[in-house]
Amino acid sequence: MAQLVEGSADMALGSLANVPYFQQTIDLSDPYATYCYSFLTPEVVSDLSWRTLLLPFDKLLWIATGVALFVGWISLHVVARLKNLHVLTI
Numbered sequence: 333m334a335q336l337v338e339g340s341a342d343m344a345l346g347s348l349a350n351v352p353y354f355q356q357t358i359d360l361s362d363p364y365a366t367y368c369y370s371f372l373t374p375e376v377v378s379d380l381s382w383r384t385l386l387l388p389f390d391k392l393l394w395i396a397t398g399v400a401l402f403v404g405w406i407s408l409h410v411v412a413r414l415k416n417l418h419v420l421t422i
Contacts, residue, residue: 333357336358337358
C-alpha cells in the first residue's frame with residue numbers, strides 16, 4: 333500500500349479491505365467477492381437452544397454487563413430529570 337501511495341508501484345493484487353482511507357488514496361476496482369462474518373458458538377447437544385448464546389461466556393461478564401446497563405440507565409434518567417427541571421442546560 334505504501335508503494336502505491338508513494339507512486340513507486342503501479343498496481344497491487346491482494347486481499348484489500350475496501351475502506352474509506354484506501355478509496356481516497358488509491359483507485360480500487362470493484363470487489364470480486366464479498367464476505368460476511370458471523371458470530372459462532374459451540375453446539376450444545378442437549379435441548380438448551382435458548383442458552384446457546386449464553387453458555388460460552390462467564391457469569392462475571394454477564395454481571396458486569398448488567399451493572400453497566402443499569403448504571404447507564406440511571407445516569408441517563410438523572411440527566412433527563414435535571415434537564416426537565418431546567419437545572420442542567422445542554
